[in-house]
Amino acid sequence: MQDLDLGIGDGADAVVNYVLDHFTPALDGIATGIGFVTDGIRDGLTGLPLPVAVIAIALLALWRVGWKFALFAIAALLLIGGMGLWERMMETLSLVLAATLIAIALGVPLGIAMARSNAVQMVARPALDLMQTMPAFVYLIPAAMFFGLGAVPGTIATVIFAMPPVVRLTNLGIRQVHAEFIEAGLAFGCTPTQLLLKVQIPNALPSIMAGINQTIMLSLSMVVIASMIGAGGLGNTVLTGIQRLDVGTGFEGGLAVVVLAVLLDRITQSFGQAGHGFRFRQLFAGRG
Amino acid sequence: MEPETPTRPGDDAPPPVKIALRNVFKVFGDQPDDAIRMVREGRTKDEIHAETGCTVGVNDASFDIHAGEIFVIMGLSGSGKSTLLRLINRLIEPSAGAILVEGQDITRMSKRELIELRRRDMSMVFQSFALLPNRTVLDNAAFGLEVAGVAEAERHAKAMAALRGVGLDAYAQSRPDQLSGGMKQRVGLARALASEPTVLLMDEAFSALDPLIRTEMQDELLRLQSEQSRTIIFVSHDLDEAMRIGDRIAIMQHGVVVQVGTPDEIVTKPANDYVRSFFRNVDVSQVFRAGDIARETQVTLIERRGMAIPAALERMRRHDRDFAIVVGRDKKYHGMVSAESLSRAARSGEADPYHRAFLADVQPIDAADTLSDVMGRVAQSPHPVPVVDAERRYVGSISKSALLMSLDRSGN
Numbered sequence: 092m093q094d095l096d097l098g099i100g101d102g103a104d105a106v107v108n109y110v111l112d113h114f115t116p117a118l119d120g121i122a123t124g125i126g127f128v129t130d131g132i133r134d135g136l137t138g139l140p141l142p143v144a145v146i147a148i149a150l151l152a153l154w155r156v157g158w159k160f161a162l163f164a165i166a167a168l169l170l171i172g173g174m175g176l177w178e179r180m181m182e183t184l185s186l187v188l189a190a191t192l193i194a195i196a197l198g199v200p201l202g203i204a205m206a207r208s209n210a211v212q213m214v215a216r217p218a219l220d221l222m223q224t225m226p227a228f229v230y231l232i233p234a235a236m237f238f239g240l241g242a243v244p245g246t247i248a249t250v251i252f253a254m255p256p257v258v259r260l261t262n263l264g265i266r267q268v269h270a271e272f273i274e275a276g277l278a279f280g281c282t283p284t285q286l287l288l289k290v291q292i293p294n295a296l297p298s299i300m301a302g303i304n305q306t307i308m309l310s311l312s313m314v315v316i317a318s319m320i321g322a323g324g325l326g327n328t329v330l331t332g333i334q335r336l337d338v339g340t341g342f343e344g345g346l347a348v349v350v351l352a353v354l355l356d357r358i359t360q361s362f363g364q365a366g367h368g369f370r371f372r373q374l375f376a377g378r379g
Numbered sequence: 380m381e382p383e384t385p386t387r388p389g390d391d392a393p394p395p396v397k398i399a400l401r402n403v404f405k406v407f408g409d410q411p412d413d414a415i416r417m418v419r420e421g422r423t424k425d426e427i428h429a430e431t432g433c434t435v436g437v438n439d440a441s442f443d444i445h446a447g448e449i450f451v452i453m454g455l456s457g458s459g460k461s462t463l464l465r466l467i468n469r470l471i472e473p474s475a476g477a478i479l480v481e482g483q484d485i486t487r488m489s490k491r492e493l494i495e496l497r498r499r500d501m502s503m504v505f506q507s508f509a510l511l512p513n514r515t516v517l518d519n520a521a522f523g524l525e526v527a528g529v530a531e532a533e534r535h536a537k538a539m540a541a542l543r544g545v546g547l548d549a550y551a552q553s554r555p556d557q558l559s560g561g562m563k564q565r566v567g568l569a570r571a572l573a574s575e576p577t578v579l580l581m582d583e584a585f586s587a588l589d590p591l592i593r594t595e596m597q598d599e600l601l602r603l604q605s606e607q608s609r610t611i612i613f614v615s616h617d618l619d620e621a622m623r624i625g626d627r628i629a630i631m632q633h634g635v636v637v638q639v640g641t642p643d644e645i646v647t648k649p650a651n652d653y654v655r656s657f658f659r660n661v662d663v664s665q666v667f668r669a670g671d672i673a674r675e676t677q678v679t680l681i682e683r684r685g686m687a688i689p690a691a692l693e694r695m696r697r698h699d700r701d702f703a704i705v706v707g708r709d710k711k712y713h714g715m716v717s718a719e720s721l722s723r724a725a726r727s728g729e730a731d732p733y734h735r736a737f738l739a740d741v742q743p744i745d746a747a748d749t750l751s752d753v754m755g756r757v758a759q760s761p762h763p764v765p766v767v768d769a770e771r772r773y774v775g776s777i778s779k780s781a782l783l784m785s786l787d788r789s790g791n
Contacts (some may be wrong), residue, residue, distance in 0.1 A: 275509035280498030
């Protein structure tokens, strides 16, 4: 058995080489598109002066969560600034936001398609399992080969790793909308599109928001790993700590990641909760 | 020859047929055609299920529903009445047969035509209300008009008028979860009426409500019907409700419509034992709970420091009551006093006169007890019996005459 080789690894190699040989223009196109999103967000965020950014995030925390959390946010952000990691934190945040935006743009429609068709669900499910369980490092190799080093392959690897929750929870949320709501929608003459926009999505919104929250948290964990292919940000600090066996540097980088995670988690969670989320949901329902 | 004085058409002639069902079947399962063939051969539901794995939901239903009547479909749960209702707007697709709405067979309609029919002619009220929680009451009421593409100003005006019709215009900007069950179903009714349909389908619409609210809603429906006559098809498992609001009743058993007739016909000439069994099972004392008939007609005295006994006695005299209920400021039940016991306690001059005046033999009744549970105690008690809720808050009291009246009213 030890010498047996089914050649699966060779196959994967061949596929990657084939794609590289034949689809380079398409890959460049994708890279340009994603680069536009990531660069735009990064330039915008890193361009913000520290006091402005701290006040903006504190106001968001105040609006969504409460004054205690706003105080925590201010202290946490000043701590990161004090460790000299402000710019790297902003880079990481911009990568997370870019990856999350792309994951939502792809994942929500896919989740809706899964909810409406059992066939799509049957195909998509194992693909999602694969995306989630394949060790995150494995994505880095082809991503780097296709798109070179830097923020773009980092974003793409992050999107692949972080997208499954938003897809799954969109699917689940829509499938779990109470049967009587569906009946009511149909009985009053909804077309399938109206049913989706006016009944299913508004009622699945808490679940979809939970999925987006999970996607953001997974993005954050992947963005750190993606620094190995030059994505930049706090991952670089952690990586430097590992390479130099420098506990202090590694710990500072790790602490900054944790603080960012807490901020992102609490703020995004608040959008899915009924009590706070009302105005937000109204915003969505009004457009439907 | 002089023509006879013309009589008004329709005086004696039956009203026009609005909806006609002709040999309608619904079979759940993979082989509906085989199952329908077996039904026609006279095989039983169980045999068909064993052989094909199919369940016969509605078995060869044929009857007419007249324009402007309230037509009640009645049966036990699982008899297929809700399925039959949903065949009429094709929320469930019929397996065979024709359903004619003003002569047009809706089973042959395209999806587009069906959507138009649902928007224009038919609407529905649901047992568990099915109000969309992310919308205001007004936007819920306007839902049917919204999906039909009516402009916002117009649909809000119409929805507001419908809400006014059920007395809820003041709650237009509330959320459904801020309303009580009865109010929610009024919104459900307003939503169904806002598009001014000619046919209203109501699926156990009042079954989730308390008995008293249910009666109130039935009256509301009859009032709305008297103002603007629609064809209402009302599914219910409650004979009392069917008799109260139905112009005609269809009774279903195991998917078969066993009898269609006016309430009188059903009572006087029941088609079989199943139909007859509905009357036997109407036991009001099992349905009503003590809290439903308790009334706050007794004088209540709020126990607090420095509460003067003479003032309490004066209030009882003024209301012409021999008994009074003593409650705390939180409405918690403390005890019951009589005018006699209270004045005796006052004369004794002790502290805490109320507690000395409490009648020893009074035990309050739990509001959740059924009337049959409490009947004996109310009958034997020399005074009205107080009723308390789960937190021991005073709800009201039941007198002998109130008990007899409620048993009598619901018994007919």
